[in-house]
Amino acid sequence: MREVHVDRIRETVKQLCREAACLLPDDVVGALRTARKTEESPLAVKVLDQILLNAELAGKDMLPLCQDTGTTVIFLDIGQDVHIAGGSLADALREGVGAGYTEGFLRASIVARPFSARANTKDNTPPIVHTEIVAGDRLRIQVMPKGGGCENMSRFTIMLPSAGKQGITDFVLQTVEEAGGNPCPPIIVGLGVGGSAEYAMYLAKRALTRKIGEPNPDAEEAEFEAELLEKVNALGVGPQAVGGRCTALAVHLKTYPTHIASLPVAVNLQCHSARLKEAVL
Amino acid sequence: MAEHRLRLPLSDADIEKLRTGDYVYLSGPVYAARDAAHKRMVEALSKGEPLPVDIRGLVIYYVGPTPAKPGAVIGSAGPTTSERMDPFTIPLLEAGLRGAIGKGGRTPPIREALQRHRAVYFLAVGGAGALLARQIKSVEVVAYQDLGTEAIRLLGLEDFPVIVCNDIYGGDLLEQGKAQWRRSEVLGG
Known part of the structure; x- marks a missing residue:
């Protein structure tokens, strides 16, 4: 058994939320550049130029790529030899997201009571969490801010x-x-x-x-x-x-x-x- | 693809020269409003109450920005999906709105209403919130403050890039674009 403390999970999730919102992954930037090279419609080229420049500016200023910083979807691949210690995993994930969104100036886009009051939860919690138990003693955390x-x-x-x-x-x-x-x-x-x-x-x-x-x-x-x-x-x-x-x-x-x-x-x-x-x- | 640099509010002459597919840089005041603010405005109109802001002759930008960092004018501020504003758009056009900025297409009744009211629908690039925020030089919350990111804001734009989607002549960029670039030989049928 290998121990992973919830404090570390909370801090990691917080950091991942902030970085994910502002830094477009390299593979996506690469695919957009290829699309820009092969696109034939002049108007579409202008759109792709804006998208590529946006990614550059967002990364430079650490400003969210998009104002919709999404529903926070978290994928956890939990090695079967990992013991999560020190408290509740669910709390750590929720607190990590809350801190990431408020401290990172990300938009809170989640509302409670979806068919009636729709009151904003103010810190983008709760996240959507998917877990898979896998071989090994590592914990993989993927944060996907998913636009509405x-x-x-x-x-x-x-x-x-x-x-x-x-x-x-x-x-x-x-x-x-x-x-x-x-x-x-x-x-x-x-x-x-x-x-x-x-x-x-x-x-x-x-x-x-x-x-x-x-x-x-x-x-x-x-x-x-x-x-x-x-x-x-x-x-x-x-x-x-x-x-x-x-x-x-x-x-x-x-x-x-x-x-x-x-x-x-x-x-x-x-x-x-x-x-x-x-x-x- | 023609390019224009226009001052807001748009004059009749400005609106008449815009054609679907034109690339436009807008400067001047727009109101920022999205779902919740639209709902409230239309509820006010249906009760015969005045709107909290005078939209006559003006343009609404469908946006709910991220919180501004200390010292910044605004956070990331790209367009949201316009279709969600369709149920509220006709009463606002009747109240004098002359245009809107958003992303994605409009339903056929809205396209007809835009043409009837001689109003223009512009696309801004969805997901370009960091870039578009740089073209917003001032922000003031002017109504419905309790709605947070959905409050009505008065924004001062400078060379804000948009594309004409629906002009006053019935043009629709999404339909025209697809017709021009579709490869039927690959799709078959």
Whole structure:
């Protein structure tokens, strides 16, 4: 057993929140630069130039990339030989987010009582926490500030198994086209296929934590991702939906075995401000 | 793609020369308001009460900024999704609003209403909040202070970059852009 103290977790989460909001990951910046080089629409080029300059300015000034500093989604991969000591893990995560958002001048965007009072919780808590128990004695923490504009464009369906690849393709294209400019293209398409209703959406979101350019380890899935990306970019939606060649920077697919009667398909879109920061304790 | 530098409030002549797809730098006053402020303004109008700010001839920017750091005018301040303001937009156009800045498209009834009221809808680049904040030179909370990030603010813009999405002639950039750049040969059908 290896001990990780909750104080360290709280401080780490606080720091990750602040950094994630202001520093665009290198893989995303690289993909945006490539998109800028290949984009043919003059208006889309102007949009991409603004997005790239924004990333530079945000990093320099440590100012949030986007005013929507998101719902704080935290992925925890907990090694089975880790013992979390010194207090409550849930409290540490919540306090880390609260301190990160208030001390970091990040926007508090979470409201309690979602269908009635919708009163702001003032410090962006509580976070959404997903845990997986994995091998080893390390604790991996990934913080993803997820914007409301792109999250609102998520879609889920359970298809007939016979719908197959064609059904999934049509659903992805329909979702991206209907979303238009709302999710802030160029987007990353998170696609979860299989599992159960709630697990498919988890897969779609978790797929967004893969770095752009890091290949899908499964050859068939990698090929499907490439096909989907080409089609999504053929829609012509373009950056901020002004029309252009680059609607998505990547399609990331995650799958899981499913029931003989089911083909669950979940789409979770990520905006170009694809913020993610991680630490391993 | 024409480029313009315009002073706010927009004159009739300014509005008439703008075409869908034009790139525009706006300078001057706009009101910042988003979901909660829109809801309250429209509730006031429906009760026959006056609005807390005079929007006649002016433009609203759909934005809820991050808190300003000490010494800064404003925090990150890019546009939010405009579609959420669609249920509240027609009463504001009837009250004299001449334009809006946001991200994403508008529903067909709003596009028609914009044209009918000779108002323009502009896109700002969503997710460019750090860059856009630099073009905001002054901020004053002027109404609904209790709404925090959603309070109505008077912003002073300087060369704030926007793109004309809906002009007064019925143009819609999202439709036109897609029609121009769609690759049907890849999509099939």
